[in-house]
Structure formats: structure tokens, C-alpha cells
Amino acid sequence: MHWIDWAVVAAYLVWIVYDGLRRTKGSKQVEGYFLANRSLPWWAVGLSVMATQLSAITLVGTTGQGYQDGLRFVQFYFGLPLAMLILSVTVVPFFHRAKVYTAYEYLEQRFDAKTRALTSFLFVVSRGLSCGVIIAAPAVILSIVLGWNLTLTVLAIGVPTAVYTMFGGVQAVTWTDVKQMVVIVAGLGAAIVVLLAGLPEEVSLLGALHVAGSTGRLEALDFRFTLTETYTFWSGLIGGLFLMLSYFGCDQSQVQRYLTARSIQEGRDSLMMSAYVKIPLQALVLLTGVLVFVFFLFSPPPMLFNPVHEERVRASAESAEYERLQGRFDALYQARREAALGAAAARDQGEPAFQAATREFRERDADLMALRRDAAGLVARVSGDARYNDVNYVFPTFITTRMPIGLIGLMIAAIFAAAMSSIAAELNSLSAATVIDFYRRHVRREAPDSHYLRVSRIATGAWGLLACGVAVYATTLGSLIEVVNRFGSFFYGSILGVFVLAIGTRRATGTGAFVGLIAGMASVAHVAFWYPEISFLWHNVIGVAAVVLVGMTISVRSGGARRER
Amino acid sequence: MTAPENQPLTIRATAVRVLATEVLVIAALWLLGRYFSA
Numbered sequence: 001m002h003w004i005d006w007a008v009v010a011a012y013l014v015w016i017v018y019d020g021l022r023r024t025k026g027s028k029q030v031e032g033y034f035l036a037n038r039s040l041p042w043w044a045v046g047l048s049v050m051a052t053q054l055s056a057i058t059l060v061g062t063t064g065q066g067y068q069d070g071l072r073f074v075q076f077y078f079g080l081p082l083a084m085l086i087l088s089v090t091v092v093p094f095f096h097r098a099k100v101y102t103a104y105e106y107l108e109q110r111f112d113a114k115t116r117a118l119t120s121f122l123f124v125v126s127r128g129l130s131c132g133v134i135i136a137a138p139a140v141i142l143s144i145v146l147g148w149n150l151t152l153t154v155l156a157i158g159v160p161t162a163v164y165t166m167f168g169g170v171q172a173v174t175w176t177d178v179k180q181m182v183v184i185v186a187g188l189g190a191a192i193v194v195l196l197a198g199l200p201e202e203v204s205l206l207g208a209l210h211v212a213g214s215t216g217r218l219e220a221l222d223f224r225f226t227l228t229e230t231y232t233f234w235s236g237l238i239g240g241l242f243l244m245l246s247y248f249g250c251d252q253s254q255v256q257r258y259l260t261a262r263s264i265q266e267g268r269d270s271l272m273m274s275a276y277v278k279i280p281l282q283a284l285v286l287l288t289g290v291l292v293f294v295f296f297l298f299s300p301p302p303m304l305f306n307p308v309h310e311e312r313v314r315a316s317a318e319s320a321e322y323e324r325l326q327g328r329f330d331a332l333y334q335a336r337r338e339a340a341l342g343a344a345a346a347r348d349q350g351e352p353a354f355q356a357a358t359r360e361f362r363e364r365d366a367d368l369m370a371l372r373r374d375a376a377g378l379v380a381r382v383s384g385d386a387r388y389n390d391v392n393y394v395f396p397t398f399i400t401t402r403m404p405i406g407l408i409g410l411m412i413a414a415i416f417a418a419a420m421s422s423i424a425a426e427l428n429s430l431s432a433a434t435v436i437d438f439y440r441r442h443v444r445r446e447a448p449d450s451h452y453l454r455v456s457r458i459a460t461g462a463w464g465l466l467a468c469g470v471a472v473y474a475t476t477l478g479s480l481i482e483v484v485n486r487f488g489s490f491f492y493g494s495i496l497g498v499f500v501l502a503i504g505t506r507r508a509t510g511t512g513a514f515v516g517l518i519a520g521m522a523s524v525a526h527v528a529f530w531y532p533e534i535s536f537l538w539h540n541v542i543g544v545a546a547v548v549l550v551g552m553t554i555s556v557r558s559g560g561a562r563r564e565r
Numbered sequence: 566m567t568a569p570e571n572q573p574l575t576i577r578a579t580a581v582r583v584l585a586t587e588v589l590v591i592a593a594l595w596l597l598g599r600y601f602s603a
Contacts, residue, residue: 074594081587085580213601220594268579275583279590 001146001400001408008409012183012416013160019179020164020172020424030452033169034101034432035260040171042266044178046273048425049248049257050281051177053274054184056138056419057392062282064391066289070217074283075231076537079241083248084275088268090503091249096264101436102429103255103499110502112510113441118517119498120437122491123252124430128463131426132470137392138419139471142412144308145396154471161420162464165427166457170260173424180417187414188288190407191399195291198402200298200341207344208294214343214358215365217290220283230535239537242544246496248274252429292398297340299402303329303372305393309379316382325375332371336364423467431459490528493543494520500544501551509555516551520544 027033065073091103100106104123108116139153164172199208212218222232229235248254248271261267303326304310313322339361346357380388399411435456444451497520501508523546524539 071594071598078587078591081583085576085583088579089576209601213598216602218601219598221591221598268576272579272583276586279587283590283594 001412002405004405005409005412008406009412009416012409012413013156016176016179016417016420017160017164020168020176023164023168023171023175026171027167027169028453029449030101030435030456032171033453033456034256034428034436036169036171036174038096038260039262040174040260040266042261042269043273044174045257045261045266045270047181048174048177048421049254049270049274050278051181051184051418051421052253052257052425053247053278053422054181054418055134055422056415057134059184059188059285059415059418060138060141060395061392062285063289063292063395064393066217066286067293067394068289068391070212070215070290071220071283071286072222072231074220074279074286075222075233075236076240077244077279077282078233078236079238080244080278081275082237083241083244084271086245087249088271091255091499092258092267092271093264094503095255095259096267101256101259102252102433103250104252104433104437107498107502107513108441111508111513115498115510115514115517116437117442118514119250119495120252120433122495124433126491127251127253127426127430128466129470131423131430131463131467132474134419134422134426135467135471136474138415141392141396142415144306145393145400146412151472154468157416157419158423158464158468158471161423162427162461162468165424166460166464169456169460170256170428173428174257174260176424177421180421183410183417184414187411187417188285190410191395191403192284192288192291194403194407195288195295195398198295198299203298203341203344207347208291208297210347210354211297211340211343211358211361212290212294214362217293227535227538228533230537235535235537239535239539239541242493242496242540243537246492246540246544250495250499252433253425256429256432257425289395292394295398295402298337300330300333302397303375304379305390305397306379309383309388309390313379313382318378318382322375322378325371325378329368329371329375332364332368336361336368339364427460427463427467430463431456434459434463490524490539491517491521491543493524493540494547496540497544497547497551500548501555505552505555507555508551509558511558512551512553512555513547515554516547516549519550520547522546 031037062073095103095106098106098109102120104116104120107119135154135158139150139157142148143150143153164176196205224232225234226232258267258270261270343357343361346354376388380386399408403411435452439455440452494517498513498517501513520543524543527534527542528539
């Protein structure tokens, strides 16, 4: 990497850490540290909500998905606007009026201590692990693409984030999130400009999009109702609705964002920002991936995007076979390039000519993709990694090999920003759950505010260290990432079910909610193991249904708790 | 700040705006696919 790019990344890191640390003076009490004294404007909270959701793996993985599959993944977010509306009229006023620090604290007000402890414990365990994964995933990719030391990359992402979050608290998290969102959007904008400028002179943007469209990559919607297809209109709208309700309504890393808002109305407005902007933003990220596909139609791509695996195959006994595939790939690329140029030009030559040209292009593209699959199979044989997939390396490869000096640094800073904004919110919320739900509730109930503030800072630092440790460990154990994701999906819907019982019913009892939560998690685990073909988005619906059904049955049978909300 | 008695109306108006925006965005995505896939 050129020294100018290094300087851009270093300047970004110094700026963010400085900006975070100068918020320390506004965090002299626990309420200031965790809730910013409920004083933040809606637009800052709204940007923080979006920055927390958009992790580095979202930025890099989503563009990769756009490259591979097109816009289809956008359907995942179709339930989000509806979820935001529902949360605006339910949990936002409930949490604000209850004056809680954590979402789980409300469950003790409504049910009992054990329900609060179990939900908070599930949050702490899953988020503690996933925080490590959020650091590990971009660190692995950046270290491979740029040849950086992996442990140092993990520390470069994790340590600055832990430092400013530890001292600056939620104010540091929110105000750095605002700046990080600006860096992310600026980076994406720069990438789109470079992609468009990289098209050959004879190919217009419309022509390029028609070529991409002929492969189906611009078809975002799939209206089939099937439980086995991961991303359809219905799984996104219904399964996605429940997932987003759970994520934004019951996950402390998001709840804590809007608890910092000045008022109920500003809390609502902060969620409305995502309701309006999230789907178009994700469509733009995916479209960037489609444009990377278009770019590599006219500029030779590597056969495989993960250079470490490629080197390993070249050094193995299969190197001759790899060379043979590379030779064929180069020839097929040229053929596809010609066909793509022909298809882009045929747009003005009438419908039959355009149809024939796009058919020719699709055939050449299918040949090239088949060869890429052969090469990936070869890597899988040599590396022993049966699920080898280089889709997450597509966008970083484009950044590091095709973007101009200076903008490479900006894009790397954007990936750092995406990772750090998510990690900071998680560290702060993990600390809040640890101190408020466990330490202050079960270990030391009476102590001065300064004591809890000190413990909160120590907890944030400890979670940061643990996250870095998990990240280093996760990078050597690839399947851990999947285990963590799977573990999280077991109880996401179930926790939502507990909040539905808490806010939506008057008869539900603490025991009903507690047993319902366990039954919900067991139901989802059962479905996940015995019916793996069912898309994970539906797990959230199953979890909620099981908790509400079992929870209400037990509550009604035991007489119900006619408590007023 | 919105007066409490006006809040249901405000929320209803926001809901209509949010859902109308979503329908428009989904329609735009559908048209994008139809136009460029033809």
C-alpha cells in the first residue's frame, strides 16, 4: 500500500480516537456514560442506529453478494420499515417511560428477576462472541488482501475502538458513529465513481446495466412463497419483520441507541431514519457489487479472489492443473469480454439483435463461471476447505488493485469505520448489561455513582480485550463464525417473544415468560437441526410463536398475573 | 415537541409516509429488474 493510503488510514484512526476521547468529559456519571443523559438529537441517534447495523462484513459481504447474485439480498430488509413503525409505538415509549438503562431491566419491572437475568445473559454471551467475529471477519480479509499481519490487524481495529468506548462511553460511540457513517458513504461514493469511470469508452452506463441485467443480477424481487429459499419477498417481509423487531427492539446494542434520544419523539424519529433510508442504502451497496461485476467484464479479474488460497494451490502438486485452468480462464475471459461489448452495442440495433447478443454473452459468462467453480473445487481439494468461497474477497480485491492512490486509503478507512462503529456500540451495550443487569443488581446493590462508572469503564475495557481475544482465536477456527451466528439465531425470535408477552399482554406471568423463552429456543434449535432446509429468517417467526404459545398457556393455567402495565 | 393529543395522528401520518415510501422503493426495484432484464 502506498504511503499516502497509510497516511489516510492513520489520519482516520487518530481523528476517530481523538473525537471519541474528547467525549469523556460528558461521561462523568453512569447515566451520562450509558445514556448520554438522554440528551442526543434524533439525527445523531439515527445515524448511530444505521452505523451499528452496518458492520464491515455487511459492507464487504454485501458487495460480494451483489457481484455474485445481484440485488436479491435487498429483500432481507423489506420487513425493516414496518418493524420500525411497530417499535415506535410500542417499545420506544415503554422503555423511555420506564427510565431503564437496558431493555432487560424492563422485564424485571414487568415479570421477575430470573426472566431479566436469562435474557440479559443470552445477550451478553452471544454479543460477546459476535463482537469477536465482527473484528475477525474484516481482519482476515484485509490481512489476506493486503498481506498484513493478522493479529496486528485485529488489534488495529479492536484496540482504538475499545479505548475510545471505554473512556467516552455512549457519547463517544454515537458521535464517532456519525463520522464513521460519513466515511462509509464517502468511500462507497468514491468506489462507484471509480467503477463508472472504469467502463470502456464505447460502453455507456445503460448498456453496462443491460448486460448485467441479462444475467438476472438486477432482478431484486422473488415473489415465490417457499420456506427453503433464503431471500424471497415473503421471507424478507415476514421473517425479516420478526428479525428486525427482535434486533432493534430487544437487542441492547440497538435499544441503547434510542434510549439516548432527548425524548420519545426524537427516539421515534431516529428509527424512522432507518425506515426511510435502509432499503435504498442496501440497494446501493448491492448495486456497487453489480457494478464491480460489470467492471470485471471489461477489465481482467483474477480467476480466484483469495490470493492466499491461490498461492497454496500454485505451491501444491496440483499447480499444473491450476495453470491449465488459468490458461483457459484467460481465453474464456477474452471471449466473454467480446460478447459483453457486443451485447452493450447491440442495444441500439433492434430487439432481435440485442436478444441474440445477450444470449451469446450469457453463454460465455456461464462458461467462465463454470471454470471458476472448477478452480474453486481445486482449492477446496488442496486446502481441505470444502466450503471454499471467495465472494467476500471480491470488493477488497477491486479496492486494492483498481482504485487510485488515496482512495484505497479512504476505502480501507471505510471498512475500519464499518467494523469499529458496530464494535463500539456492542462494547458499550455489553458493559451496560454486565453492570446494570448483573453487577448492580446481584453483586453490589448500593454504591456511589463513581464506583459504578469505574466498574462500567473496566467492563468496557474487559469486553474489548475479550473481543480481540475471540477475534484472534476465531480466525484460526473458521467454523466458529458459523457457530456464533447459528447460536444467535436460536434465541433471537425467542427473546422477541418474551417482549411480546411483556408489552402485548396483561395476563402473562414471569414463570410463563421464562419457560416460554426456553421452549422457544428449544423449538428453534429443533427446527434448525432437523429441518436445515428451512431458511433461518423463518426461525424468528417460529421462536416468537413458540414463546407466546407456551408462555400464555402456562400463564393462563397458573391463573395469570393481572398486573397493570 | 408534539402535543400528546396529536401523537396518534402524527404516528398515523408517519406510518402512511413510511409505507408509501417502501412501496415506491419496491416498485422502483421491480421496474429496474423488468427494464434491464428484458
